[in-house]
Amino acid sequence: MITLDSKVPSGPLDSKWDRHRFSEKLVSPSNKQSIGIIVVGTGLAGASAASTLGQLGYHVECFCFQDSPRRAHSIAAQGGINAAKNYQDDGDSTERLFYDTIKGGDFRSREANVYRLAQVSTQIIDQCVALGVPFAREYGGQLANRSFGGVQVSRTFYCRGQTGQQLLLGAYSALCWQIERGQVRIHPRTEMLDLIVVDGHARGIVVRDLVTGEIRSHTAQAVVLATGGYSNIFYLSTNASGSNVTATYRAWKQGAAFANPCFTQIHPTAIPPSEAYQAKLTLMSESLRNDGRLWVPKQKGDVRPPDEIPEEERDYFLERRYPRFGNLAPRDLASRAVKHICDEGCGVGPGGYGVYLDLSDAIGKQGLEVIQERYGNLFDMYQRITGENAYQTPMRIYPAPHYTMGGLWVDYNLMSTIPGLFVIGEANFADHGANRLGASSLMQGLADGYFILPYTIGHYLATTKSSPIGPNHPDVRAVKERVNDRVGRLLRGRGRQTAASFHRTLGHLMWDLCGMARHEAGLKQALERIPALREEFWHDVAVLGSRETLNQELEYAGRVADFLEFAELLCHDALHREESCGAHFREEHQTALGEPVRDDAGFSHVAAWEYVPNSPPVLHKEPLLFEFVKPSTRTYQ
């Protein structure tokens, strides 16, 4: 039976973290040398945590499934990273970043966590600069900022369109130093397949070496999961092909509560899908909405090319629905408006999955040169992918699954409901509530890894006595056995369908029934269809090749199998949350104008789900108390 104790310190908001750090016990430097910690994942959260823990003197074993830690999917983040530096003197502050984040999350996150995030945000920038991250600079040499994600201050730091890569290279270089010093041992091409729990404490993981196929156990005093999000449950998303839910899902099955899985963010401006074998949706920077206007033909099924549709026959639907914010309406509202208008039959392009993002007004007013300088690379990318010249004909865009706010439940110390299992970055549920603001995921990953976990894990290690366990401990052997059986079962698959085709079917099902807009009947239908699809998978999947070599089909099939189980949990959560908040929109809960209706009396809680073998997951609620801010209704009309 799980108990949820958030361990949020009492007292004034702005001194909670300082007081908490002082009350935490420390591990003596000489003892650190004999303590081993496992870190799974080497994105921003994992790499920054592993390097900092190594620097503190712990022995760190660090794992990633990619061939190099530098390729984790944080690398693909484009826009930037927020910090309350107030370098622009435009009224930013820790309080304002805190309030923007908690409001952006539609009041479904913990005040204390979000405040701490805003507090450490400024340190992150300093740390990254010290590591050599080449942030954009002004002519005078100072750090440059831009405004991002619909907030009123300029607090976003950036490195061209590849902020994620540069921040990750900073964390990766710090990791390289600790590897050179012998404090961190890196295990690339190694995938975590299960968690080892001994006497109720997380004590290790079982992995598969993706080159030799060897199934190995690794034990330690604590385990840190930094394994990212699960947007790939929708098959088509902006995530990397390898991004998956396996590590967090396996931990859930070992007793870690999973919180708010239905909070999945859909990004409004991706290039629309064009053919059946498409493997990925490419994001177009949201900044295009600063100068572009979204429209569709007023008439359903209008097949005329866009330049033949006169102005009065166009529906600028965001400007119509949200006159105050127009084309800059927040991500969740913009995405839903696009889907809504396409569902009504007004969409354009293949299958009617798309709306025009038109920059011709801006080109007319500001000149082609200005627009070219600002967005030239995006126009090039669009042309490469679609073969269309967007200077001549408007771009088409469609929403794409992008980020998952839900994740394993953690307390203020970032520890899950399994003692000794810590979860950081996108893999936990903590800071973004029901919706994440732009440029906040990089901030959270690095805050957790550099500045929060290294403190809080120390207290756990200082106050927990653990006896050494070796590879022959019965609990370790049992988990290894379980993993071996599962790999063997997958390899017996000699059916007629590939893992990819099951993934595609699941993705369509989830997108239709548990995507941007959800309703009770649809969710119940999904809950009936998923087990059947899972059964079909185990009967009819084809997994070729052997266990002892690099076998990408085997890796992929294992991840799809976990998505097929996890999908049910996601639907249970969406069904339980009978309100519309942030990225979660229940069609039953909307105003006559189609705006979401949040229910604070009934749902101001974190929904944390417990795994129970052979029965539906059990819900536990962590009430969200707002001591310092008053939940308001987000209105953008």
Next chain:
Amino acid sequence: MKFTLNIWRQAGPADKGRLVTYQAKDISPAMSFLEMLDVVNHELTLKGEEPVAFEYDCREGICGSCSLVIDGIPHGPDRGITACQLYMRRFTDGATITIEPWRAKAFPIIRDLVVDRSAFDRIMQAGGYISVNTGGAVDGNVFLIGKDQAETAMDAASCISCGACVAACKNASATLFVAAKVSHLALLPQGDPERTKRAKAMVAAMDREGFGSCSNQYECEAVCPKSISVRFIAKLNREFLHATIAEPGPFTEAPADPHDESH
């Protein structure tokens, strides 16, 4: 569209490997090159043949996983992109396309089109970092870095460690990779304290890993998906000269004075 593909198949490092011909049918011009390979693999699997192993992850040109030599050119015929950003409309219907892995002594083949690029990680571990601890960093604006200087550092830092430079080089040299990494940090004031040590350590690591020498053919720049300039190689050469000639080491050998604080 349809294509004839000659694809390198190699069961493992010990296997000799050979080109095998496959037919790709019903390919849409809107497919990416990797999606075309997905289709080939899908059909191979359904026929009971093992699919072709090739590396991919982000599929948007930034993770650096792609490692395909397409018709003799790393990342294919277009400049400034990775193989995942290449679309089939770029090819003529009915064309024959040859697909091979990166070939270099320092990048041993693991299977089919997948190679082991961990040599790059080891070069980075030898010195591709600024050794600062977490915490206690000064305010980011203490270092004033002019816009042009920051942009040049960013040009170098945009390297995605894919290894196309090595694959294109007749000497399988990693000089452009090392040059980009050394230049990025040498151009920033934060990187200055360890500048000489870093240049020496990274060049030594490159030699140790078995990469060849640079003979100024500029093939690397031509295939680099981030268009990193060979001018950074000139920068690396200056850094290396500076490190070995101008600052060969400390003025005095380790002092034996017991009052010396470092003892």
